[in-house]
Each structure stands twice: as structure tokens, then as C-alpha cells.
Amino acid sequence: MSIHDVQGSGSVSPFLGQLVQLDTSVVTFANSEFAYIQDAEGDGDPNTSEGLLIDDGNTFQLVPGDRVLISGQVQELSGQTALGASVTINKLSSGTPLTPVAFDPGTSLVNGASPLERFEGMLLNFSVTAASGSDDFNSVDVHVTSVDRPFREPGLLPPGLPDLPVFDGNPELMNYDPNGLGQSNFIFHNAGDVIEGTGILEQFSFGYELSPIEPTTVELVEPTRPVRARTDDEITVASLNTLFLRNDESDYGLRLNKIVAYIGEQLHFPDVLAIQETGGSDEIEDLIFRLRQLDPELGDYQGFAPPDEGFLNVAYLVHNRIDPPAFTELGSNEFCSCGGFLHNRPPLLVELNVPGDESTTLRVLNLHIRSLNGVDDDVEVRIRRNEQAISIANMVENLRDENLVVVGDYNAFQFTDGYVDVFNQISGLPSLGAQFPVEEIVNPPLVNAAASLPEEEQYSFVFQGSAQQLDHCLHNELSGLTVNEFAFARGNSDASINYANNAFQLARASDHDGFVLYLGIDELSSTKNTNTRNLTSLRFVNPSPAGAEIQFYNLPADAIVTLTDVLGRELVLAGLQSSSAGGSSHSENGSFLLPQNLIPGSYRLTVRSGSRLLSSQQILINH
Template identity: 25%
Template sequence: MTTPSASRRPRRALLRATLVPAGLAASLVLVPLPVASAATAAGPTEPGSLRIHDIQGGTRISPQAGKTVTGVPGIVTGVRTYGSKGFWIQDPNPDADPATSEGVFVFTGGAPTVKVGDSVLVSGKVTEYYPNFGGGSQSLTEISSPAVTVLSSGNPLPASVVVDTRNIPGTYTPQTPAGATTIEGLALNPEKYTLDFYESLEGMLVEVKDVRVIQATDKYNELWVAADKQDQKSKRGGVLYESYAEPNVGRLMVQQLAPVAQQPFPVANVGDVLTGTTSGPLDYNQFGGYTLVAGTLGALQDNHLQREVTAPATDRELTIATYNVENLAPGNPDGKFAELAQAVVTNLRSPDVLALEEIQDNNGAKNDGTVDASQTVAKFIAAIKAAGGPAYEWRSIDPENGKDGGEPGGNIRQVFLFNPQRVSFTDVPGGNATTAVDVAGTGAATALTASPGRIAPADEAWANSRKPLVGQFSFRGKKVFVIANHFNSKGGDQGIDSRFQEPTRSSEVQRIKQATVEQAFVAKLLAADKEAKVVSLGDFNDYQFSPALATLTKDGVLRDLVNELPEKEQYSYVYQGNSQVLDHILVSPEVGYAKYDVVHINSEFAQQASDHDPQVVRIKP
């Protein structure tokens, strides 16, 4: 995995972070979750003085946070009986202020007893729930521990707000003002900022019409759609993440109110369309930010997206590929091995050299000190051969136990597969988990002191992260140095929808250090032989416009081939609806001829063998 991780279900842990004013200050407290519905408590009999828009207020934090409110009137617009149980209410009589939402979530903790269309009075405590407080998430205004009175049933629902290109602002977020730590205290400006616009609709009924799917259905029955048709479209129907300043304003996650057992969720790929109207309350969660929880789902229109097959190579072209196989272990289903292997043979056309990332040890996530991965690799090689591919040979270096990050006990590492009928590996003894590879000789005699070897494994840059694996290959008598990479993940970074603007990308610091170390190694190799052919590839966990990639390509020692693709094809991964670049192939200056391809077979599909798309380059050493 390469993106920030968290426990996905249930959405709420046993303790909830809530913001409660204490005088003029605000303090973070932990409130135990209710374990049963509070809707059976004696409910209010008369409307109180406050309406929902008074509770929501004109900023991200309720002016009533921490206070008990009584007799708040509203129409029930949605009921959720799984996960975070509760219901939404909305005032059918809005005020004139576009910044104040007319909807709010009532958190019951147990199965709600109300129905959509009920007119209710709600009393309870106003809280600000942070789905991921430490990760910088915004908050969700709620009424918790409620007492509810149903006044009548079968009432018409308030009209949904249509969310589309006409009203989504083009600027994503305001910046944190000087002297403040977050944007929470800023008055909402829903006509200027996207995040303010969505916040002003929090808890209200919204709808989208005829929207394109920009991230495929995942195993949690969620997908993403493009509500704004002006976001930069990829070649195959997604939206491109092109810079930190352009996170694409129209991205919305879509879930559904009905449990999947009652109503199947559409299985959609990127480029498919939810036709007609998709509508429901606008929620906020730690995995997708603002989320349309659909009571009505549009019909799925299949765009018949096809998995790509790379162009064939000529006999004189050396093909080198990279593929993150997502925690591959012998205990994985045979079907995963078969699917990955078929992609190598069919979609990548059996590359001469294949750098794999996330190969786990022989017992996978079992944490017993095992570091050997020979069974994992052997099973994968056998699957490739069974799919009609070559009898690959392989080289790798076992990591120290628990020192390379990834899933605990898994000991992920990079592995070289190579086709001995097409290319040979130059074995130089001495490489192990802790010995640094170096450069020996000059000119045509330039070589590695260990092949395979690891680049500066003791350097702090690689703490709890995978060390680059470098190998020396020979193709038609020409020497080629290949570096397989898996830089540290983005875990711990604040989201682009964070209450901190700009969000802090804390993981970036280590990747810059890693890029600095590798850039120096490549520079030393080129200083020994300015004509050296170097290919550095793998999962760098960062974007083509990031400081880490700028560091890696400093002084022109490497060039990032993704920048040479047409703009609409520059992506290898999809996260929160953004089609983005995390995997790269870079080459040294003397690798002039380089035909590069990101082979889109996973990231845009609901059915995935891995969450990454593989890449391949054809060169003529």
C-alpha cells in the first residue's frame, strides 16, 4: 500500500474525538460511544429557540458546540443503520444565509427508529466529530445522545441542491490566516472556495446528475464521481492530479444509505457513468472527505473500459518493467498469482527485466523472524511460466527482519526477474542487507562492488523503509545498471481537504533524503563512466512535480520519463478520485532512446490484481 492507511471499518472507534468549548478556549475530549439508540428517551414536546442553521453557523465549528440544544425541528432525510448509525434532518424553512447549512447528522449509536419523511423534534448535545483528528481531517457537526419526538410521518423532503459545474467554485480552499493554526475559524465563503461550498451543504440533501465515475468501486462499496466537468480529464475518463495547487474541485465520494445486503452497490470502473440523479445527504468521513450518501443512485452506464496491452518490442530493444504486486505472499489465493502473471505475460509482453515491489517473505504477515522470500518468488515465476511466459531467473537481497517497513511481519522487498534467454545478470558477490554497494573502476570498466547490492542501507534516509536494490545486467554485450526502488509511503500526511491549509506532507521529508542519497549514487556512477546506462524505476510514492523527484533528477543525472508522455496519460494510481503518478521510470542521459508506457490494467478497475499500474520502457543500450 502506498497511501495513508487507517482501519477502514467500523467508521467510528470506541472513543470519539469531539471539540467542546471551555470558556473562550477549546479542548479535545474523548466521549464514549453510545451502545444503543437514544431515540427511546423522552423527546421534546415543543420547538426550541434554535434551528439547524443556528447550530451549523457560518464557520466550520458550531457556535453551539458542547452545548445541549432542545426541540430542534427538521424533516428526516436519510437513515443509516450500519457503520455510524444515525439519521439526517433538514429544516424545510431555510434562512437567507448561503453559508449556514440547513442539515445536520443525529448520531444515535444504535439503530434509529425514525423513518425518512418524519417530522421530528430533536434534543441533544452538539458535538464536532473529527473522523481523523490526528490526520488533519475537518469535523462533522452532529447532535449526539439525542431525544427524539416524531410529530408526523410521510412529509415531503426538502429539495436537493444540485452540485455541478455551475456552482462548484474553481478555487479549492482558503489558506490558514496569519496567527491561526487552521481554517476552522474563517467565515465560510461558499461562492469562492470548494471546501467552503461543501461545508455550507454539510448534512443537506444534494444531488448530482449524469456523473462520470473517476475512481472505481472499492471493496467498501464506495466510488468517486466528477461533479464538475471542467476538472482536467485523463485519457480514459479519470481526472488528473497535476499539482498541489490543483486537487480537482468536483471530486465526490459516493456511498449508499441502504445496506448492500438489501441493495447491491454498482460495480463501476473509471469512465462509467451514473446516469440520471444520484441524491442523498452530504456527509464527511476520513477516507473521502465530503461524501454523498445516496438514498437514490443513478443507473450505471458501462463505458466498457479495456485493460491496456503495451506495444511489442523489437529484437534489439531491451524491455525493463516495474510492478508493485501489493504484498504478494505464498498464502495469497492462486488466483492473485495467476492474474498478476497473466498481466506480465500478456499486458507487459514478458519484459526482459522486471523489478517487483512488495514481495513478502515466505510466510507473509506472520511475524516470526522469517525473511527468506524464495517460496514467494518461485510461486510467482511458476505462475508466469504457466501463463505462457519465460522461465525467469531472479536476484534479490533479504532485508533485516522488521527493518524495511510495510505490513508487520511481511518484510517486503524489491526483486529482479530477468529472462536469461534475452539478458544476463552480472553477479558480483558481497551484497547483503547491511553492506553498501559502491562503484569500482572507470570508463568501460565501471562496475558495481556488489550485484545485487543495496544503496547505503545504513543511512537514516532508509529507516523503516525499503533500500534500493541495484543490479548490473548485460544485453547484447552492453552493460546496463538497474535500480529497483520503493520509497517510504505517504502515511501520516494530512489530506488535501485538511483543516490545515496548506496540509503538511510530513512523509515527504524522508523521501527527499532518500532521493538525495540515490541521486548521489547515480552521480558517482556517471562520474566513473559518463556513458553509463542507468535505469531507476519502481514505486517512488511521490508525484512527478514533487520535491523528491526534483531532488532525484537534480543536475540531470536522471530524467523522469512520465513527463514525456502526453499529459492525459500521466498517472499510475488513483486515490480519492485523483489519477496521479506514484510509479516512475527514470533513465540516465546516455539512454537516449526510451519508449515508455504506463500500462493501465489495475488502478481504474473495480477488479484489481494490485492497486498500481505497471510500467515498461524499451531502450537500445
């Protein structure tokens, strides 16, 4: 019997539980616990796998290239077809070459099974693109490079509900484990990295996993991308989920520093910053203190958090160039039909006069809606999310007589999740339907600022490899203000989680990307005063090889760039005219090269203008 007969064309072997004798096959991987074998000829049917797991615990005598005759009982181990009992192995010869199969599964189900099933257990030549950063286990969600990045789509996972959209779960996604089959580990993958090599596709209870069996080639991408600085005739409104920024957490100091750097260097010190997931007033005061240390002028903020603080709260930072605003907590006394207060994080409203045009006012409503956790199993979660959305929709309708921007972590997609369409209940935009139908409250509908972006940019979070937008910005028809731009500051959702504990790396300050809405002040725009104070930024792939290029932007003419090792010793940078160790002057934009003789390890790039620190980032040299 051939391997493809045992595998069949579905997700379960047609010979499950039976003893089978396999035809001659070739070992593709082996260790002391298990091995993979493959039919060298195949049946020509692209819908059946030619690879098989031998889960015997007695495979230490095998090496790749061995020709073997194997018999045993067919089992399904966490979804993977295998011979796992009563196994006998007869080695015939060694050194048989086997050409890996090109891996291109597509995105559609095959005979009701995942498109990956037909490659289960096979030796593959692969080119995959990371759809997420490295996780806590140093593995990465990936898809083959030939298909587009997977995004969350409307609806419920199968089987769904009648007459409502169904989300297929993006079956083209799989896990990639750099050292799953004994290769060296790599813990700094970011979404967009391209990984090429030879490996085997396995299946576990959590899904399919691709692991290399020899060294790979990797094209790394830089996960951070800041937004632009505002011009003098603009006011900026931003939002950021700060991911459990509480002073009773053991890593609070580290997290605080990373959030401050993100606000300054990635969001470019927005005028109004709506914050979600912070502890409260103490944490806001700490942010203000550190931002003023970073830049006394640009970081000069006032802040507000609700006095009746819960475990996690919404809050504001408002730049002091704006006259003292008014803050109001809304809906704090509303009750849910399923019991208790409706809003455990009540929406927070700020009302302010636009700088430079005191006759124009702006209202910003900061939201952090109940999460999707438990929504599939607990109807009370759906009830609360639906009633919160209806409550907020009524707030919006009552506030829209003046300029209104509604921002925050909606914990909802820009379309229905199948149970509740939170976003379109609040926005008044058309809905594809939900178990809890949208009520007509907001009319006319608000404008979705993110809709101005290319589709591939409409995300703020990545969950199980599917990019999705949970953080939103809605606004009404504005008076005295013009929407100039909307942009996400990248570096959190796409970055390796292993950057989170790195105090000198901008990436992974949170798990959400923040955004900025640029509003032109019509009264000032008529003067065409568009001066911008641009902030210095350094761009490089991290980790980098010795000799890598470092790009810089908006470097003042008197700036000094230094590279130091872990002992604080300054090193000369290749390509820089140095007046002191590691120092040089530049202006505007350009690049320089790291020294070729750097040994692998951790270094710090620092940019100063006089006594003022402009940028300080850690760079890892990997070879």
C-alpha cells in the same frame, strides 16, 4: 430558528452546546437510530447548509416527507452538526414533497471550510465520478463529475513549511458508500465509473461521505488497458511492484497467477522486467515456470534476486532472447547517519547487450526506496529517504557513461513532497524545494520518460482518491537506442480491491500499475522490420449485463471462444457461427454479444488456438 442558522457558514455551529427550537422542517431520511431533516425554504445563501442530523435513537416513527417541529441540543459529532441530546419531536403532517438540491460544490475552500461543508446533511441530486476502486469497506473515493480527476500536487498538507509548496489535500474528494443508508451494495466500482442518483452527504471522522437513499444509475468503465506488444526492432524495459509477492502468504498461489497474467497480457512479456516487493529467488523461479506455461516462447525468462534476501526484495526477469546479463547489487554496505544499513532494499543493476546489436549495451537500475509511511511524524524516515536519494544520485552519475535506465518504485512523486525531493535528487531536474534541499550531483539531468504522457496519464497509484505517480522511469541520452514510447498498463491502481481475490480477472494483480519503455534498436530500425506478435485480448465491462458486447483484439483465424458456467458447461455465444458448443472462428479485431438469457452469476470466457490457451477471464453477470 432555521437549520441554516444552526449550521452557520463555517465548519462548526455557532450554537454549539445550546438548546434550540427549529422552525418547521421536512424529514428526508429516517431509521430507528437517526434521521435527517431539511428546511424546505432555505435562506438563499449557498454557503450555509439546509440539512441537519437528528441523532436521537427515537426516530423510528418518522418517514421521509414528514413535516416536523424539533428541538434539542446542538452538537458536533465527528465534525457533523447535529441535534444529539434533549431532543423532542412533534410530527405535524406527512407526504410533503422536497426537491433535492443540485450538488456541485466546486474545489475551493469556502470561509476556510471544505467546499462540501455547505451541503452537509442535505438531500442532493448527484453525479459523481469514482476516483478510486472499491476499498475493503466497499466504499469509493469520488468527486463531482463536473470537475477534473484529482491528482497529488507538490508539497505538504496544511499548514506546511515556510517557503515550500503546500498541498491542499484535494478537498473536492469525498467517500461514497453504496449501502451507507440502506441501499443495495455494489463492490466492483473502478475509477472512472459515473454514479448518479439522490442521496445525503454525511460527515464522519475520516471526512465526508455521500450515500444514496434510492437506487442509482451507474456507468461502469473497464479498468484494464494493456500496453502494445513490441516490434521486432525494439527492446522493452518494464517495471512492476508485485505487492508482497511472497510464498509464505496464504494467497500466494492466487497472487502468483494474477501477476503472471498481468506480465503476459497487460505488459506483453517485456524483455527486461524490474520487480519490486517480491520474496526472492524462490518466487522468481515460480514466476519463470508459470510464464513458460503461459507461453513457452514469449514467457521464456531467466531471473535474478539478491542472494542475501530480506523480507521484500527487488529482482529481475530477463528474456532469454538476450544473452546472459550481469547483475550487481549496489550500496549494500552503505550506512545511514540515523543508524543501520542505508538501503534495506539495495538498488539492483543489470548490464546487458542489446539483441540484434551486440555493440550496444544497456544498463538498468532497479530501485525500491523507503516508503512515505511515517514521514510526517518521524524525522528518521526523512533522513533515510534523503540519504538514499543522494546515494542513488551518485550511483547514477557514476553509471551514466553508458546507456542507463533507472526504474522502479521510487515511493516518491515527480515533485517534492515538502520534506525530501527524492525524484529530482536522483534525476537532476529542477526542484521546487524541500526541508532537505536537493544536492547538485546528476548533471546533465536525466530524462523523465513519463513526461511524454498527457498529464491525466501520469499516475501509477491511487491514495485516498488522489492519483499519483510513485513508479518512475528515467534515462540518460541514449546511444544506439531511440525512445519510441512509454506507457502504463492499467488495471491495478484504478480497479476495485474486490477483484484481487478473483483468479480469473486480470484487474488488481497489484496496487501499482506497471509500465513499459519501448526502445528502438537503431541498427535494426534501418531495416524497417516492424513485425509484431500481438497477443489476444478480450475487453468488456465487469460486471456486465446479459447481452453485453465483448470486444476482441488480435484473435487468430483458428481461435475458439467458449463461455462456460460455474459447472463447466459450455454455452453458445450470441452472434458467433458455432461449429461446436460455444465455439467459433474469427480473425483480427471485432466483437460479439453475450446471450440475453444469462442469469446473474459467474462465467468464464476462454480463447484457445488449438491446444494453446490465449486468454481466460471471468465475467460476472449482474442482471
